[in-house]
Amino acid sequence: MEDTKKLEHLKKMIDDLKSVGNDIDVAEEIRRLETLSTKLEREIIDNYTAWDKVQIARMMDRPRSIYYINQFVTDFVELHGDRSFKDDQAIIGGIGKIGEHVVTIIAQNKGKNAKENIERNFGMPHPEGYRKALRLMKQAEKFHRPVVCLIDTPGAYCGLGAEERGQGEAIARNLMEMARLKTPIIAGVIGEGGSGGALALGVADRVFMQENTTYSILSPEGFASILWKDSSKAREAAEMMKITAVDLLESQIIDNIVNEPLGGAHKAPEEAAKMLETYLISQLDELSRISKEDLVNQRYERFRKYGTFFE
Template identity: 60%
Template sequence: MGINKERSAWEKVNMARAQERPSAKQYIDRIFDNFMEFHGDRNFGDDPAIIGGIAQLDGRSVTVIAQQKGENTKDNIFRNFGCPHPEGYRKALRLMLQAEKFGRPVICFVDTQGAYCGIGAEERGQGEAIARNLVTMMNLKTPIISVVIGQGGSGGALALAVADEVWMLENSVYSILSPEGFASILWKDASRAQEAADIMKLTAEDLLSLKVIDRVIMEPNGGAHKNIDAMATILKDRFISTLEKLCSLEEDKLLMKRYEKFRKIGYYKE
């Protein structure tokens, strides 16, 4: 099964945004056993837009961190439509450092249109929180896998996507900003969003060809929402096989491969 090239970039944007698109929590419930959610950043508060905790994956202890959109209107409001505040990123950072301490691999689910850009978030250091995650993930001494399951927007997404393996679901998107924002900046006309999507190179196929990501995960016919169980099984199998390889690497080699990947020097050669 190959990538569906019949769908336009704009169609994939709309699929990634669709309310029926499976949320991170729906995948977590199907992929992992004994998920125990942790709360709070030990500094300001808890952010429901990011969920995280520890779980079992085929008998292996892992740390799971995810951007969570609401599954209905009330839940969306509670979770701020999946747009994290700085305390969400600091909670993620706390869990990453905990994972490093106890030798647990980290699995991240990316699904946000971007970090929350309100006054309160800026006052509490949104930019610093994102930047600290980037630095920490680059040097984290444990394997990291990140998968974009819906929208991957700007630094808000990147803060959970500095990983040894970065994947995208077939109908997800990953970009520096929304097509509407791009069109507003470039042409002063947000109504040209569809045209912007076509030139932004934001689809999984585009980003794989540019080597921004490492793998495209194919979805069931019609999209992940048509068969969540099948999509979760595909992801679970990929996680298990990939962690077997990553966990077998020596720490120095793991970090060097990650460094070279993001420096665009090339992958570490055996």
């Protein structure tokens, strides 16, 4: 907390000096203070707790999937509906180009305000959302397009209607079909990755997380409620759950961490989009050189080894 106050004071001093003018001595002092500010901010970020990462991942002004699609997916054409019930706005799906690669994009999307969140059901898909996603994946396989999944959900919607229409079956079918899909798949968490709702888009050849995101079996609040019957212990639960990108890379649950601008993607969305685009292009280039049979076999082995240990 003390370091945060120092950082705020430094930034105020910088803003005050910038309003003075362009005197050489002033400019030199601004550069010195900016160097100190960047160093202090880096130290604060390096000491972020798991709960800090949870808060950043949930920020309303964090870039959403639709922002990234608009930033670096060219010629994007959105496709709608599961051909059975309706179009689920919590999942965006379509075709576009990332670099020189024509891909199928499937992305969970939260809103940037209350109205958008209601339209997008707060990023919590219904079963028809997962069926739409699977329809587009199978289409991608048919036309030899890689699949890119962007994950950002607190979990699949658990309302009565969703359960009646087969929420569990829809998620399970996605897991099965993605495991044997004969086309490259890249999946990554760009905000919250909650429970089976996230995993339903997470069976991939490359799984990544942005630096300040979380991926977990349920929310820290839910974990604390089950374990201690007290949701107020969510901060403690977050540390125990090992839900940050660093934790999951160490456990080999994910393959890569995609860096964010200093302080989080919300601080410089355009820069965050460029970092994500660069990563996706590099992985698409790499996966395009692997045969479809090898991709499926490696994907199967990758997920089969989860949970194994040696004494």
